[in-house]
Amino acid sequence: MKKPRIEDLAKLDLNTYEAVIVASQHSRSLNAKRLAKLEQMEEDPGVSIESRKITAVALQDVLDGKVKFKRSDSM
Numbered sequence: 001m002k003k004p005r006i007e008d009l010a011k012l013d014l015n016t017y018e019a020v021i022v023a024s025q026h027s028r029s030l031n032a033k034r035l036a037k038l039e040q041m042e043e044d045p046g047v048s049i050e051s052r053k054i055t056a057v058a059l060q061d062v063l064d065g066k067v068k069f070k071r072s073d074s075m
Helices: 006-011 016-043 054-064
Strands: none
Touching: 006 054, 016 054
């Protein structure tokens, strides 16, 4: 997996601030799933956990278009 770069945000219809907000919300969701897997791991050692950094995964998901978001113009 390539390292996500801020320059890649130019491809999206997001400014840097918006992309960071979307990625941070997605990383919270990913972290909650990881914590749930950690709890399962205590009971079943066969459960695998993502070893990459959550923030890098979330930003890459935003860049790849895997995260759905709705732009609000009321800000």
